[in-house]
Amino acid sequence: MLVPVKWLKEYVDFDLTVTELADKLVACGFEIEEIIDLSSKIQGVVVGQILSLEKHPDADKLQICSIDVGKDQPVAIVTGATNVKVGDKVPVALDGAVLPSGKTIRTGALRGVTSYGMLCSGEELGLTEADYRGASVYGILILREDAEVGKDINIELGNDDIVLDVAITANRTDANSIVGIACEVAAVTGKPFKGVDVGYQTSGGNIADSLKLENLAPDLCPRYLAAMVKDVVITESPAWMKNRLRAVGLRPINNIVDVTNYVLTEIGQPMHAFDLSTIKGGKIVVRRAAENEPIVALDGKQYLLQPNQLAICNAEEPMAVAGVMGGQNYSIFDTTDTIVFESARFQRNNIRRTSRALNLRSDSSARYEKGIDYQSQRTGIDRALTLIAQNGWGKIVGGELDSFPNPPKPNIIGFTADDLERILGVRVPEGEILKILNALQIATTLKDGAFESIVPGNREDIVGVNDIAEEVIRIYGYDRIESTLMRYGKMVVGERSKTQRVTDKVKNLLVGKGFCETVTYSFISPKAFDLLGLAAEHPLRTAVRLDNPLGEDFSVMRTTLIHSMLKTLSVNMLRSNKSAALFEVAKTYAPKALPLTELPDEPYKLCLGAYATDFYAFKGVAEELLDVLRIDAGFRPVKVDFLHPGRSAEIYERNYGVVLGYLGEVDSDVADRYGMDKKVYVAELNLDLLIERACDFDSFRVISRYQSVDRDLALIAKTDVAADRILSVIRAAGGELLTESSIFDVYCGDQIEKGYKSVAVKLTLQSADHTLKDAEVNAVVDKVLVELGLKLNVTLR
Structure with a gap:
């Protein structure tokens, strides 16, 4: 997960360096995969203001600009751009500046006039129109009138931030948001967590007067919350919001869509916005889809839903694949006047199966698959409405639609400091236990030596006292557990099986x-x-x-x-x-x-x-x-x-x-x-x-010092007699003197009677205590031939 440090500081006012912050997070169980400096792509570019323009004496298409870059003296820069005028504020790449392309700018002479830098276009700064208004215009990028002269261009572009790429483990779904990480930072730094800014005034009326909610699948949708905003203004988002969305890898679209993405990142609650005029019959119906029920999603493709998949519908047809993606015909348009915000909790396994079956993924489906708690629906929708109200983008209609048939009971865990010591092997002071758990938003009280913790809904990973012990020690510090030798048991030499x-x-x-x-x-x-x-x-x-x-x-x-x-x-x-x-x-x-x-x-x-x-x-x-x-x-x-x-x-x-x-x-x-x-x-x-x-232990056998004797036999056998059977009989008959036997040739041809084959066998004989005599060798060979004849009807050729 990408976490901009400035965004994090809105919730915790810490004074650590980025490296120190990363080390703290690693120490309490998170992995920092990368520290990204957003300003590193553009270096040495500042905001400048054009003071004067003169034609180049030796080039009709070039101009000499005198530019204030916040220094004692203005600098002269030669440009071929035609879209600049006196008073414009522009990005100025000074000598030594580095652009996103990797190009380094140097002072140089153009037709005999020294240019002490370069004016930059939006393209040269790696910007699109969505990043900065006017970036797509051919020519030099004209900055806002209130841009501060001499300031680093990264400040003007909103790139003056550092982003932590934090790896979130599967059990910590609560940490998949800026607020979740902020709670951790508050706990490890001892700084107070400021809480989410929510608060707005309604304009009267009631959503229930114009819209109804029917949840027909509470097993797949435990909670569905909806709120309404009228007199909506569809516009672009303010620069600060767009900058934050870009910092976490999201593309700004318009203020309403950006609000849903902002809440997803900040709170961890996926949201969706419907145009009220497209909700036919004045009813939102949460239900299982009919077999092969069609919907055209926001990606422009048609999908056929199945009965095991959840759909958000109006009175007639699906408007969205629940938790995955909205329908193309039910999105927000420039003409939209009234919107309905959806903030829901869907069953994670159903979302995962639906997404995989349809081969359709989104940021929302990815978040639902990881799991969200019952609290974030309320926090998420309140935060979205607060952002709407603060920016004057619409009027909040009173009331809400809330289907929450089975609210979960809070998980209350009782324990003592002794319980934690037995688990951890180290004594943590009672005051530290109380401080750590409350800093982690786990409401904890202490009375007569007994703790009682109410586990918040977003911490589904905490089910018992062992989990409480883990929360305490990872903030208290694993390094505070002293290394000790085993007190009991005897040391044994390990061996492989x-x-x-x-x-x-x-x-x-x-x-x-x-x-x-x-x-x-x-x-x-x-x-x-x-x-x-x-x-x-x-x-x-x-x-x-x-x-x-x-x-x-x-x-x-x-x-x-x-x-x-x-x-x-x-x-x-x-x-x-x-x-x-x-x-x-x-x-x-x-x-x-x-x-x-x-x-x-x-x-x-x-x-x-x-x-x-x-x-x-x-x-x-x-x-x-x-x-x-x-x-x-x-x-x-x-x-x-x-x-x-x-x-x-x-x-x-x-x-x-x-x-x-x-x-x-x-x-x-x-x-x-x-x-x-x-x-x-x-x-x-x-x-x-x-x-x-297998016999896997080594045994010693004395190597004979006496000469071995080889005998080659050409045998006649029926073609259906397997070579392995011949060798088996030979080895059984050869006794102790036969040390090796092998077949080195098999022949079937004109010189052999049809239905028979010639098998050439090598016998190796050796004694461990004397040199073999011919009589001994011949006796073994004769016995082998006799046994072959009796058992396999094999004869000497």
């Missing part, structure tokens, strides 16, 4: 293999399951759908990481990255049934994805990962809807048969749907199972 150790080991290995970690959204589109080509009854399609998603593309919670991985690989491929190897560790969400009757399972999954590699290299990464975790895993054929049927495998634990995951080449049709024209490989493993079965 098995989950952390195994997860880090997995990530480090993959990074070492050239993989990069990626993080993607947990929400995906329902179309993802179609892209993956999942069957209609596939269990991965059973997904939790969000009630209030950001959009259809983020409307279900993912049951697999594969879709997100393929999307990420696709982006890399489309951006001409020649290769990519990625992994992600994240939760998936598997509901036991829909609709949900209990929380879904949330297993952690490990997903790998790569292209510009081959199946065996990719599979090798998975094998090494399992080997590092010391999980005795195998691979067997599997059918996965989105993987190639001949180049995919299920990963399982050999000892117990537990399925750990799968890997394979992505089916070409699926890859096409993701816009990829290369072979892509993916794997998804259940990380929870890997962690459970």
Whole structure:
């Protein structure tokens, strides 16, 4: 929120520097994102008055101006402008001046005559007609007649202020206004808060004589307050009001609209003004919209409202989307004679949903979404009517229309200084407690050691004594809490859990293999399951759908990481990255049934994805990962809807048969749907199972000092016998002497009988305590061949 310091000083007369003020606000819980000096864009430009004009001796289109700039002697400036005359007050950029464009003005000679500066146009000062009257005129900007000669131009333009950009946390909705910040400043500085200036005289009559109010949706509009002003004068706002609105980023429009924006910024209460002549039937009706009920908003677009959206209507049709934006046909016109001010409290969640559904936002909707209290409707409308009366812009009609069926009861909190000490760990004097809370506009009394606080309506974040303690200590000072060592408990050496150790080991290995970690959204589109080509009854399609998603593309919670991985690989491929190897560790969400009757399972999954590699290299990464975790895993054929049927495998634990995951080449049709024209490989493993079965402690094994012996076997097996089954039998038969076995070639061709294949296997044998003899080696090989023949009908080629 942007907070001009001069505006703040209207409510608290503090004597701090801006930096000191910012430090105070930070100390009591606010973040200052930026300190903006409005005068920094224009430097060295002053108000000058033209004393005389002479033609340039060597240039017909140039004039020499003698200008009073508030110094002992006037300065001479050469200009080509034709719209200036003697007596005009103009902006004068003296030597060294800096303009908003970044241009620096220097003394120089024009056709032999020295010019000690430059006269400025409105455009050169970065001004529009809305900023300063006459700024859009071609030529030099002519200032007001009462502009003070020699003064910095920023004072004349209203830019002589410093603005604090304050970050307001979601729980402090009361601080989303100048008055809210002023209350905080009063509390931290100990200076009195002056209160909001309200007070006006009515001109007689009663609003109820010409207008009725009917609130048909009190659940969505807990309070609706309306007041009337007649004989309205539509004009531009005074300079001070326009300057303040511009300082907080709002564009001045006319006095009535500016008053509503001024109150929004100052009080935090959104307001709207209707032209009475457009309120058909003499009735304001607050109701839910009819289905597809049309309204043309102030942005000129037509919107179709729905029954769950609130509308402010006349007797026939909607005049505004409640809390979001007014209707184009019901705004204030130059011919408007009588206006009706609206000051209401709308249900914040309904405003948020309506704004999002219509894709329509405004300053008012943003404020309503943050939440406003029940008090600001009264303060806001009184402040608006006061501004109207003070500036003579209309006559206030007596009475008001107020729908407030369920006023909330005040929240009263009782506590003692001892209660706060137990919470805070520091003793705050009773007098300080009383002073701080009352300074924060929390009416507090003390009697016989017991405090009683009446929480104001704008502090919905204060519900109990813990919140009172927080309010006290943030003003009293967190730095006044002494640092102490723990009095109880024993010191222990922290350690990382098995989950952390195994997860880090997995990530480090993959990074070492050239993989990069990626993080993607947990929400995906329902179309993802179609892209993956999942069957209609596939269990991965059973997904939790969000009630209030950001959009259809983020409307279900993912049951697999594969879709997100393929999307990420696709982006890399489309951006001409020649290769990519990625992994992600994240939760998936598997509901036991829909609709949900209990929380879904949330297993952690490990997903790998790569292209510009081959199946065996990719599979090798998975094998090494399992080997590092010391999980005795195998691979067997599997059918996965989105993987190639001949180049995919299920990963399982050999000892117990537990399925750990799968890997394979992505089916070409699926890859096409993701816009990829290369072979892509993916794997998804259940990380929870890997962690459970991993052996994550290091053990020592003596390295044999004796020579190892290699034997290569060429085996004949049926084509349907998986290589993994052959290796399993070999490892079981090889005993302790067999230290390693691997397949290094598979051949199917003319020299092999149809329906069979040749599998080349390397065996490595080694003893820990002696050199192996041929007889020992041959015995192991013979046993392996016998077992292969008996169990798999595999023979030596």
